[in-house]
Amino acid sequence: MIDGFDDTDQHAGESPMTAFVVDIDGYEGPLDILLSLARDQKVDLTQISVLQLADQYLAFVAEARRLDLELAAEYLVMAAWLAYLKSRLLLPEPPGAEEPSGEAMAAALTFQLERLEAMREAGQHLMARNQLGQDFFARGQPERFGGNTLTVLQVDLSELLRAYGAHLQRRQGAQPLRIEPHDLHSVEDALKRLRKNLGHAPSWESLWRYLPPGTFEGLREGRLSARSALAATFAASLELAKGGGVRLRQNKPFGPIYLRAPQAGNSENEEGGP
């Protein structure tokens, strides 16, 4: 993105609006956009027209809304503020006003843009400097000497703070745990449902048929409750099978699982399967 900012010619010729709407994702908030608009206006930020800048920004917001782009609240807050600023700049100052004059507000905005741009440039100058380990180097083979030993523990501030953060986290986890009621499916429920429905299913049926209604759609949407229904029903079927309450069958690894009531048909027929 930073290149985009450096290259002021980039937007030349086309409507700034189109450029911005296309680029909206690349901007870091309203101030960032305002800075770009201001730079398109003038090279020297102190000379920009705040009134024009407000218009440009408002046009940008309007265009974004026309295209149904979702704008974060902060963009709209800035729009509202700029609309207000505009009115303050256009209307005569009310006598004895307590709040800053329109001109002061405009100057503050210009200052904010200048300051941000100054910091941005400073950052670029900084990164353009020769850097240790990249452009200039420290001693490649530091020497150690014999004699007295001095044990130096290697730990820096970042590690120390992270350790404390990790500790806080665990402590938080160890606090009295309030578990909210949830609508996950329990194995108990699944057991009940299986027991109740198995009687009606004398032949091999897919485990899938024993899932609670709506599970299929739920799984497609990746809902947690649907996953828990699937897991609970499977666990319940294993539990039942252990006590001889159900017969299970799976023809190949990861293949579909079938079940049926044990008393259905005679035991030799079971091998038939689906």
Next chain:
Amino acid sequence: MNDVDPQHLRLLEAILFSSAEAMTEQKLAERLPEGADLPVLLLELRNRYSDHGVHLVRAGKTWGFRTASDLAALLRVDRRIERKLSRAAVETLSIIAYHQPVTRAEVEEIRGVQLSKGTLDVLLDQGWIRPKGRRQTPGRPVTWATTEAFLDHFGLESLSDLPGIDELKAAGLLDARPAIQIYGARSGAEERAAAAADSEGLGDGDTEEIVEELADEDGR
């Protein structure tokens, strides 16, 4: 400079030469014999190396031998792709460097957006920033400043070597207060520099006082 003890100088040279990290003046002093004049020795040593391929450089209160920067193009052998800092991290670093000590909220004020997680801690992990005292304002927020490792990394002797810092200061752009606070009370760009110059170099408490003062002024 003639009264420099050559043995002390050789010893200092050996100590500094053998370390990959820049060493603090305090550590150096501890390692030298009683009575060695460290400041004089350091200046003399730096002087002697001034036309070498290796220079003695200062970063804050730390010193270390570093290859001369004019040789960068010739030494940069492995052009591994340097780990790029995000734009947000670079901006945050420059704001901390130029405005320090500065609170998180002030960084956000200047950038106009919230700092996302992972911006400060990237800089902290690099060892480039550190917390430095708390601001005496409600909430007593931690302020951030750069470290000597930051100076060392970017080849700066001190913060006053930051590119363009004098100009920025003169232009009043190194004021982390909310813009409307700076302009709310006074208008006119010519007064801005004066206001900024006032606030600079003062403690935080003082800044607050100024703001109050300005507010009073406005109320008249």
Next chain:
Amino acid sequence: MNDVDPQHLRLLEAILFSSAEAMTEQKLAERLPEGADLPVLLLELRNRYSDHGVHLVRAGKTWGFRTASDLAALLRVDRRIERKLSRAAVETLSIIAYHQPVTRAEVEEIRGVQLSKGTLDVLLDQGWIRPKGRRQTPGRPVTWATTEAFLDHFGLESLSDLPGIDELKAAGLLDARPAIQIYGARSGAEERAAAAADSEGLGDGDTEEIVEELADEDGR
């Protein structure tokens, strides 16, 4: 010796200084510009350093800077053994820093685990903690606090520089939510919970496969 190219000499010096490995003449020759007279340069450089605290020495076919052997006695203290601090020790140190003065039993209570024997000793030996009075409770246990050396090592000016919980959070140093929060459950929370579960365990792809399988089965 007069026809030595000073730039070549500076470059050779910088290469030898910064190289992490011993340099053979062949490697050195590769790093120098075409036409540099390596043997002459090496001799000249060795010569220039002959009365320094650091010498250019040849070992077999490799060349490198080494501190002058006559300084060995003076440099003796410098044997540094760098040790990684165990996680438990780092955490203990952080708890002492944040909660001081604090007794051993309190540290154990806060951490929820017993302190192993050596943990406090390691920190004590390093000079980062010190006993600071006794708690006026039965048994009058010793309380522990951090030292100046601790502040020094971590580049802190005072203990109040340590960021608070909110600041740790904001700086991204306290991130992952406790696992249980992921399953906060009512229907309203369902999507969020599902999204969180996705990012941890079963990916979307997995779910889709299962669903497809079920659908196939169903369709038969």
